[in-house]
Every structure is written in structure tokens, then in C-alpha cells.
Amino acid sequence: MILTEKDFNFFRSLIYQLAGISLSSAKRELVQSRLRSRAQSLGMESFEEYVKYLEGLPDKHEEWESFINLLTTNKTDWFREPQHFDYIVEKFLPTWMTQGKKHLDVWCAASSTGEEPYTLSLVLNHALKGKGITYKIVATDIDTRVLSQANNGVYSKDKLWQIPEIYQDGFSMGTGEIAAWMKVKPAIKSHVEYGQLNLSHIPYPWENTFDLVFCRNVLIYFNPQTIQSVVEGLYHTAQKNAVLLIAHSESLQNVKTSWKYQKPSIYLKGNLF
Ligand SMILES: C[S@@+](CC[C@H](N)C(=O)[O-])C[C@H]1O[C@@H](n2cnc3c(N)ncnc32)[C@H](O)[C@@H]1O
Numbered sequence: 001m002i003l004t005e006k007d008f009n010f011f012r013s014l015i016y017q018l019a020g021i022s023l024s025s026a027k028r029e030l031v032q033s034r035l036r037s038r039a040q041s042l043g044m045e046s047f048e049e050y051v052k053y054l055e056g057l058p059d060k061h062e063e064w065e066s067f068i069n070l071l072t073t074n075k076t077d078w079f080r081e082p083q084h085f086d087y088i089v090e091k092f093l094p095t096w097m098t099q100g101k102k103h104l105d106v107w108c109a110a111s112s113t114g115e116e117p118y119t120l121s122l123v124l125n126h127a128l129k130g131k132g133i134t135y136k137i138v139a140t141d142i143d144t145r146v147l148s149q150a151n152n153g154v155y156s157k158d159k160l161w162q163i164p165e166i167y168q169d170g171f172s173m174g175t176g177e178i179a180a181w182m183k184v185k186p187a188i189k190s191h192v193e194y195g196q197l198n199l200s201h202i203p204y205p206w207e208n209t210f211d212l213v214f215c216r217n218v219l220i221y222f223n224p225q226t227i228q229s230v231v232e233g234l235y236h237t238a239q240k241n242a243v244l245l246i247a248h249s250e251s252l253q254n255v256k257t258s259w260k261y262q263k264p265s266i267y268l269k270g271n272l273f
Pocket residue numbers: 019020021072073074075076077080109110111112113116140141142143146197198199200215216217218221247
């Protein structure tokens with residue numbers, strides 16, 4: 001099955017309309033390989049048939065979910081960009097605590113398979129122990145397949161090496177037949193609440209809520225106009241004195257935004273930090 005330019009452009013404009021994801025021409029092969037098996041599993045022999053099928057679907061149909069899930073890229077890791085977690089422990093928390101607050105609200109806005117929100121929970125659980133401060137992490141993604149994996153909280157031990165030893169007690173280690181797996185313990189998992197949220201649908205359902213907003217490695221899929229609306233949308237969900245973390249490969253340098261630059265990949269609302 002070969003993807004023609006016309007069909008590629010159709011899929012491209014569709015994923016842009018549905019999820020704000022901008023795919024460059026270089027992504028043609030990726031789209032071809034990801035959508036081929038979907039079309040085949042629906043008994044179709046060409047992309048043209050799949051295009052006609054999608055064109056005939058009502059706005060609410062389960063195929064849209066599969067289509068979006070197939071075109072998202074979900075690469076993530078435990079303790080990805082570890083400087084951010086050091087920043088939280090060494091700079092963010094000590095300063096945030098000077099406000100005398102007793103509860104910390106975090107939004108992890110493109111949480112993929114859960115490694116990022118669970119990393120945050122491991123770090124916060126450790127750093128806030130005995131301090132009388134509670135925390136909650138709202139973790140969202142557009143992709144329902146990754147949300148369900150994240151909610152399961154079961155991971156391969158292959159990547160255990162990414163997790164510093166002091167945090168490894170946050171997992172129950174499988175033995176016997178399930179020796180290859182580990183499970184996030186309730187003490188870590190219970191702080192994380194998953195839900196589906198499309199970042200291209202603004203405004204978001206919170207206002208002045210979060211102390212910390214993680215929106216890492218997702219802005220790269222958006223065009224400048226979408227990035228601008230997303231980061232302004234995030235700003236409104238953040239409390240006074242909140243911090244926004246984006247990935248080191250991302251920047252708001254050319255974006256008109258209310259967030260104030262602190263240092264590469266870290267932005268502030270207010271003057272506390
Ligand atoms: C590369 S992963 C990044 C995961 C994690 N934040 C990290 O840095 O490791 C990008 C995630 O963004 C999600 N995503 C893409 N478009 C989205 C949208 N419009 N709304 C919400 N999530 C989206 C994808 O489903 C994917 O799980």
C-alpha cells in the first residue's frame with residue numbers, strides 16, 4: 001500500500017484539525033507505516049478507501065480515537081531530563097514552601113505512558129516526607145491507549161536503570177512468572193489522576209490551579225500559532241507564582257507569552273522564583 005501525496009495531505013490536515021499536530025512532508029513514511037495496518041485491519045486495500053471511510057464518518061465515532069492514537073508519538077523515559085527534577089528539589093520546593101502552603105497541585109500535560117508523572121510523584125513523595133504537605137498530580141494526554149497503560153502502572157524492569165536507587169522502593173518487583181515486570185506502589189500511584197485532554201482545545205478546564213506545570217516534548221509537534229495558544233492556555237491554569245517546565249529542545253523565545261523566562265526550559269508566573 002503506497003501513500004500518495006494527496007492522501008498524505010488529507011491525513012495531515014485531519015490530524016492538525018483534530019489534535020493540532022503539524023506533520024512535515026518528511027513524516028510521509030511514518031504516516032504510511034502507522035496507518036497501513038489500521039486500513040488493512042478494517043479490510044481495506046488502499047489508503048484511498050480509508051480516506052473515503054473517514055470522510056463519511058460522523059463527528060463522534062470511535063475511529064477518530066484510533067486515528068489520533070496512531071499518529072501521536074509517545075516516546076518517554078523515567079527521569080527524562082533529570083535537571084528538571086533536581087530543580088524541583090533544590091530550587092522550586094524550598095522557595096515554594098516559603099509561601100506557607102500545605103498542598104501542591106501539579107499538571108503533567110502530555111503524560112504519555114506515565115513515566116513522567118510517576119517520576120514526579122517519586123520525587124515529591126521523597127522530598128515532602130514529614131513536611132506536612134500533600135500533593136496531587138493531574139496527568140493528561142490526548143492518546144487513550146497510553147493513558148490506559150499509565151493507569152495500569154506496570155512497567156518492564158528493562159528500564160529500571162533509569163531510576164536512581166533511592167527511588168526504586170516506589171515499585172513492587174515482580175517475581176516468578178512476572179519477574180520481568182514492576183508495579184508502581186499505591187503510595188506513589190494514588191497521587192496521580194489520569195484523564196484525556198486535547199491541548200489544542202483551549203481553554204482548559206482549570207483556572208489559577210497549578211503550582212507546577214509540566215508540558216515537555218509535546219510543543220515540538222505544534223506550529224507556532226498552536227504553541228502560542230497552548231502556553232497561554234497553560235498560563236491561565238497556573239496559580240500566581242507557578243512554574244512551567246518545557247523540554248530543553250523546546251523554547252518560547254519567539255512566542256508572545258505571559259510566562260517569564262527564568263532559564264532554559266523554565267518559565268515563571270509571578271516573581272517568587
Ligand atoms: C513525546 S511524548 C512526551 C511525553 C512526556 N511529556 C515526556 O517528555 O517524556 C508526547 C505526548 O504528547 C501527546 N500529545 C500529542 N498531541 C497532543 C495534544 N493535542 N493534546 C494532548 N497530548 C498530546 C502524545 O500523545 C504523546 O503522548
